[in-house]
Amino acid sequence: MKRFLGFVKKEFLHIFRDFRTLIILFGIPVAEIVIFGYVVSTDVRDANIAFLDLSKDEITNKISDKICSSGFFRRAEDIHSYDDIDRVLKAGNAKAVIVFGDNFGHDLISGGNASVSIIADGSEPNSATLITSYATAILADFTTELNSIYGNINLPVQSEVRMLYNPELKGHFMFVPGVITIVLILICALMTSVTITREKEFGTMEVLLVSPLKPVQIIFGKVMPYFFLSFINVITILLFSWFVFSLPVKGSIALLLAESMLYILLSLSFGILISTVSKTMQQAIFITLIGMMLPTILLSGFIFPIENMPKGYDWVAAIFPPKYFIVIIKNIMIKGTGFIYIWKETLILAAMTVFFIVMSVRNFKIRLQ
Amino acid sequence: MRTILYLIRKEFIQIFRNKFIGRAIFAVPIVQMLLLVPALTFELKKVNLCVIDRDMTPESRSLISQLSGSTFFRITHTTSSEKEALALMNNNKCDLILHLPGEFSKNIGKGEPAKVMVSVNAINAVTAQLSWAYLNGVLRDYNMNLVAGNAGMASASSVPRISIVNRYWYNEMLNYKYYMLPGILGILVTAIGFLLAGLNLVREKEIGTIEQINVTPVRKHHFIIAKMFPFLVIGLIDLAIGMVIGKIAFDIPFEGSIALLFLASSIFLIAVLGLALFFSTFSSSQQQFMFVAFFFLIIFILMSGIFTPFESMPVWAQKIDIINPVVHLMKINRMVMLKGSAFSDISREIYSLIIIAIAFTALAVVRYRKTA
Numbered sequence: 001m002k003r004f005l006g007f008v009k010k011e012f013l014h015i016f017r018d019f020r021t022l023i024i025l026f027g028i029p030v031a032e033i034v035i036f037g038y039v040v041s042t043d044v045r046d047a048n049i050a051f052l053d054l055s056k057d058e059i060t061n062k063i064s065d066k067i068c069s070s071g072f073f074r075r076a077e078d079i080h081s082y083d084d085i086d087r088v089l090k091a092g093n094a095k096a097v098i099v100f101g102d103n104f105g106h107d108l109i110s111g112g113n114a115s116v117s118i119i120a121d122g123s124e125p126n127s128a129t130l131i132t133s134y135a136t137a138i139l140a141d142f143t144t145e146l147n148s149i150y151g152n153i154n155l156p157v158q159s160e161v162r163m164l165y166n167p168e169l170k171g172h173f174m175f176v177p178g179v180i181t182i183v184l185i186l187i188c189a190l191m192t193s194v195t196i197t198r199e200k201e202f203g204t205m206e207v208l209l210v211s212p213l214k215p216v217q218i219i220f221g222k223v224m225p226y227f228f229l230s231f232i233n234v235i236t237i238l239l240f241s242w243f244v245f246s247l248p249v250k251g252s253i254a255l256l257l258a259e260s261m262l263y264i265l266l267s268l269s270f271g272i273l274i275s276t277v278s279k280t281m282q283q284a285i286f287i288t289l290i291g292m293m294l295p296t297i298l299l300s301g302f303i304f305p306i307e308n309m310p311k312g313y314d315w316v317a318a319i320f321p322p323k324y325f326i327v328i329i330k331n332i333m334i335k336g337t338g339f340i341y342i343w344k345e346t347l348i349l350a351a352m353t354v355f356f357i358v359m360s361v362r363n364f365k366i367r368l369q
Numbered sequence: 370m371r372t373i374l375y376l377i378r379k380e381f382i383q384i385f386r387n388k389f390i391g392r393a394i395f396a397v398p399i400v401q402m403l404l405l406v407p408a409l410t411f412e413l414k415k416v417n418l419c420v421i422d423r424d425m426t427p428e429s430r431s432l433i434s435q436l437s438g439s440t441f442f443r444i445t446h447t448t449s450s451e452k453e454a455l456a457l458m459n460n461n462k463c464d465l466i467l468h469l470p471g472e473f474s475k476n477i478g479k480g481e482p483a484k485v486m487v488s489v490n491a492i493n494a495v496t497a498q499l500s501w502a503y504l505n506g507v508l509r510d511y512n513m514n515l516v517a518g519n520a521g522m523a524s525a526s527s528v529p530r531i532s533i534v535n536r537y538w539y540n541e542m543l544n545y546k547y548y549m550l551p552g553i554l555g556i557l558v559t560a561i562g563f564l565l566a567g568l569n570l571v572r573e574k575e576i577g578t579i580e581q582i583n584v585t586p587v588r589k590h591h592f593i594i595a596k597m598f599p600f601l602v603i604g605l606i607d608l609a610i611g612m613v614i615g616k617i618a619f620d621i622p623f624e625g626s627i628a629l630l631f632l633a634s635s636i637f638l639i640a641v642l643g644l645a646l647f648f649s650t651f652s653s654s655q656q657q658f659m660f661v662a663f664f665f666l667i668i669f670i671l672m673s674g675i676f677t678p679f680e681s682m683p684v685w686a687q688k689i690d691i692i693n694p695v696v697h698l699m700k701i702n703r704m705v706m707l708k709g710s711a712f713s714d715i716s717r718e719i720y721s722l723i724i725i726a727i728a729f730t731a732l733a734v735v736r737y738r739k740t741a
Contacts, residue, residue, distance in 0.1 A: 020653070024660040032667060039686045042677045043495045089538055090708050092700070095680070108531065115532045122537030123707040125410075125545050127678045130495070132535050137502045139531050140509060157432075157512055158482045161501055163491035164458065174493045183667070190663060194656055282568050283389050285659045290397055290560050293666065294553070298405050303676045305496070309408045316404070327461070334492055337459050 007213060007221040011195075015225055025191070025229065029183045029237050036179045037245050041171040042303065044130040048076035050094035052085065059105035063116075063142055067098070072134045089121045096120040096131045108146075165334050172245045177329045178302035180237055181322045184260075185267040185296060186288070188230050192271030193284040195222045196364075201280055215364040219357070223268045230264040250336025259332065259342075262349050263325045269356035270321075276363040296322050324349050372587055376595030384565070384599055394565070398557040398607050402614050405553055409676075410545040415443040416500040419454045419463040422447060428474035432511050436467070441503040454488075464490040465500055477515065539624075539707050546619045551702035552675035554611035558604045558634070559641050559669065559695055564662050566600045567645035571658045583739045590734050597642045597730070604638040605631065624709030633701045633715070636722045640694040643729030650736040669695045697722050 016022065049067065053060050068075045076094040079085065088094045099117040101107075108114035118135050120128040166173045196218075199205040208218060234257070241247040249256055271288065278284035298304060299313070300322035306314055317323050324345040331337045339346070385391040418436065422429050437444045445463055448454055454466045468486035476483035487504060491497035540547050573579035582592060608631070615621035648665070652658040671677070672686065673695040679687065690696050697718040704710035712719070 018654065018656070021657050021660060024657065024664070028660060028664050032664070035668065036671060039682050040671050040677050041681045043498075043681055044678055045681045047678075047680055086538075090704070090710055091714055092704065113530050113532060115534060117534040117536060119536045119538055122540030122543055123548060123703050124678065125537075125540060125543040125548050127680075128537055128540075128543060130499070133499055133502055136533055136535075137505070139533060140506065143531050144509070157477065157485060157508055157515070159485050159487050159505065159508055161487045161489060163497055163501075164488050166491035166494060166497070169491055169494035169497065171494055173491075174495075186663060186667075187660075190659055194659065198656070279389070280387060281655045282565070282572065283387060285564065285568060285655065286390060286393060289564055289659070289663060289666070290393070290557070293560065293663075293670075294401055294405060294556060297670070298409060298676075304409050305493070308410050308414050313408045316408070330492060331459075335459055341459055 003211075003213060004217050004221060007217065008224050011221055011225045015229070025187070026233060026236065028187060029180075029233055030240050032183050033176060033179050033237060033240055034244060037172050037176050037241070040175055042126065042174075043171060044072055044127055044134065046074045047072060047095045047127065047131055048093060049073040049131070049135075050076045050079055050085075050088050050097045052079050052082070052097055052099045054102050055100045055104035055106075057103075057105035059108060060100045063100075063139065064098070066142055067135060067138050070134070070138055072131075072138075085119060089119075092121075094121075095124070095127055096135070098135065170245075172241075172247060173334055176241045176245055176247050177326055177333065178300070180241070180329065181263075181300065181325045182297055182302060184230070184234065184237075184263060185270075185322055185325075186293060187233070188226065188264055188267030189271035189274065189288050189292065190285070191226050191230075192222060192268045193274040193278070193288045194281045195226075196272065196275035197278045197281045197284045209366055215361050215366060219272055219360055219364065223265070223272060226268050227261075227264060230268065231261060234260045234264065247333060248336075249333050251332035251338060255339060256329065256332045259325070259328050259346065259349075262346065262353065263321070263328075266321055266349055266353040266356065269353055269360060273356045273360045273363065276360050276365075296320055299323070301326055321349060321352055373591050373595055373598075376587065376591060377598050380569070380595055380599045383569070384603075390565070394561055394603055395607065395610065398554070398561070398611055399614060401557060402550065402553055402611055403618060406546050406550050406619060409549045409553075416441055416465055416496075416503070417445045417463040418442045418465045418467060419446040419448065419457050420444055421449060421451060421454055421466065421468045423449060423471040424469045424473040426474035428477055429469045432469070432508075435511055436504075436507055439503070439507050441500070442507075458488070458490055464496070465504065467504070547621055547707055548703070549675075550611075550615045550619055550621055551706055552673075552699060554608065554615070555695060555698050555702055556670050556673075556675065557611070558607050558638070559698075560666055561607065562600045562604045562638055562641050563645040563666060564659075565603075566596060566642045567649040567652075567658050567662055568655055570596055570646055570649040571652050571655050574652075575654050589737055589739060593646055593730065593734050593737060596646060597639065600642055601635065601638050604641075605635065608634050621706065623706055625705035625711070629712060629715075630702070630705050633705070633719055633722065634698065636719065636726055637694055637698045637701075640722050640726035640729060643726055643731075643733055644694070646733035647729045647736060650733060669693055672696070673699050675699055691721060692725060694722060694725050697725075 051064050053064065064075070067073050077088065079088060079097070085097045088097065097119045099119065101115060104114045104116070116139065118132050120131050122128050163169055199208060213221070238249070238256070242249070274287050275284050278287060299306070299317045299320050301317070302322070306317045306323065309317070328342045328345050331342050420433055422433065433444065436442050446454070446457055451468070454463070457463045458466060466488040468488070470484065470486070473483050473485070487501065489497045489501050537543050573582070616623070645662070648661050649658055652661060672682065672690055672693055679696065682690070701715050701718050704715055
């Protein structure tokens with residue numbers, strides 16, 4: 001036990017010696033969460049939209065004003081012929097063009113039916129869908145208004161909406177838990193993935209191997225200091241999301257911290273596993289960063305909902321731990337549900353952690369090659 | 370010139386000496402593109418809807434059947450208890466709850482407004498707004514039918530209606546793969562080049578071999594160019610592999626000029642490598658550079674407009690983003706590949722990349738001290 005403690009102390013000294021790394025270590029998560037909470041959003045705001053208005057009457061003016069004052073769109077330019085559509089879209093000056101045909105207002109009022117085209121730039125499918133949906137909703141609103149003015153018709157069924165969990169529709173609620181999850185796993189895995197390879201590359205591994213420490217002790221000794229650091233990291237992250245984004249913790253804080261500890265332990269032991277199979281630090285960093293970064297960001301449900309992926313991808317996503325942790329932290333922080341709603345996810349994370357630790361111990365080579 | 374060639378040869382040998390890295394720089398992009406590109410879609414599949422029907426009349430049932438017939442909703446549960454519905458939402462079993470109160474049909478009959486309550490899981494604000502808009506659309510149709518039924522068909526046709534035609538240009542079917550492939554490819558090429566080039570230089574520092582170079586008459590810019598060149602070649606090869614995969618596996622259209630795309634990508638790669646070498650002059654260990662790379666790669670990726678629309682970022686962020694080379698590459702890739710834009714359409718992006726490339730490479734050369 002005393003030996004083990006000595007080893008842990010050595011690891012602590014190694015870490016605190018490199019002051020620059022420590023600063024980066026604590027700076028990265030905070031900086032990244034602040035940046036993304038403010039910057040990133042999947043929604044469309046102020047999208048440039050161009051009008052091709054061949055009718056130019058009172059009604060089309062009203063519609064285009066209504067569209068541009070909705071907050072979703074900004075008037076880009078008025079174009080005057082069909083040939084210009086390709087030009088503005090290709091140059092990227094507008095994300096969509098709304099086309100009113102000849103006699104739009106006349107057709108609508110006396111004929112009862114007029115048609116409008118929304119031509120969106122499909123090279124960005126996400127914006128294109130949102131833009132057409134929002135424009136369609138605004139047009140439908142306009143028809144309802146028109147009906148009550150001209151047709152004197154009141155709608156029998158009226159609806160009242162409640163936006164649960166996130167009444168102000170803040171993008172943070174989606175992005176902050178996602179960034180926390182991604183940044184934690186990558187940072188923890190990066191930290192430990194170089195520790196053992198570093199000793200291998202510099203030759204200090206020999207010293208460790210001839211010492212009476214067992215592989216299990218070496219691995220736990222390597223994990224321990226980082227576990228401590230990462231836990232401080234988690235607390236700073238949570239404080240930041242609380243103070244800067246007023247992201248609530250509606251559920252139990254103790255549960256949240258316990259789940260975070262589990263997730264940190266998982267990420268650290270994953271890093272250790274990488275470092276036991278890598279020969280050089282370059283290789284370990286390559287596996288963690290290039291190999292893991294995109295899949296963890298993209299298959300975790302952080303930006304792209306897993307339900308929308310093609311068949312079979314739920315199985316692929318199931319092997320990436322962030323998926324479960326995102327569910328857990330959204331449940332505890334935003335929905336305020338208890339352990340009973342997340343025990344399955346917790347169990348899976350725990351099983352993965354055990355798997356990584358066992359594999360690392362088994363892969364740990366006590367002989368030099 | 371001879372010196373540079375020898376140095377470049379040395380770099381190539383060093384990169385491919387590690388068998389794992391030598392294979393992974395080509396294998397990882399292939400695997401990740403094949404795996405990730407088909408998975409990424411924002412397309413809203415059916416929204417799971419839970420109905421609380423307290424009315425149980427033909428009127429309420431006709432609204433429900435209209436909802437289940439729409440392409441946007443799947444009615445997964447019907448219940449009469451609000452508590453149960455809320456528990457379902459807590460469990461992620463449904464994302465929308467429609468509450469039809471007991472006096473629903475009575476009010477419609479009396480001509481009074483019949484209120485329905487809709488609760489939306491709004492953690493993802495965007496999907497929440499979309500599904501709410503779709504639900505509203507169905508309610509509107511239901512209303513129109515009711516009005517038409519009450520007043521007889523004659524007056525219903527005189528109710529003004531706007532019919533909307535949606536067209537998506539350059540990508541008729543809104544195929545997300547066309548959009549994602551250039552993005553994923555760009556990220557992979559960036560990440561590999563940035564990480565390996567920087568690590569390479571820092572490693573020489575850490576192991577001490579940089580001193581051996583420093584005592585030779587090799588000029589500073591020779592050394593930096595030799596560090597860049599192999600990764601430029603590797604990046605371009607990765608790009609070519611990626612495009613072949615795009616053509617074969619995903620049938621991506623190439624509207625524009627491939628030469629233009631490679632020209633732009635080469636400038637882009639020089640910019641990225643220049644940045645990497647510049648940052649590596651600040652790091653004394655591979656571990657430090659690894660964290661620096663991690664920090665910037667995540668920012669480059671998430672602020673690039675690949676996964677989230679560029680325009681939805683605040684204006685100040687868009688301004689800062691001018692120095693993010695990935696933003697320019699994304700625009701160029703999409704415009705050239707999907708829209709067939711010519712040089713004049715993307716000249717702004719290309720000039721920005723040239724400025725970034727020159728600035729950071731020059732900074733890297735200046736910051737690199739042979740005496741340190």
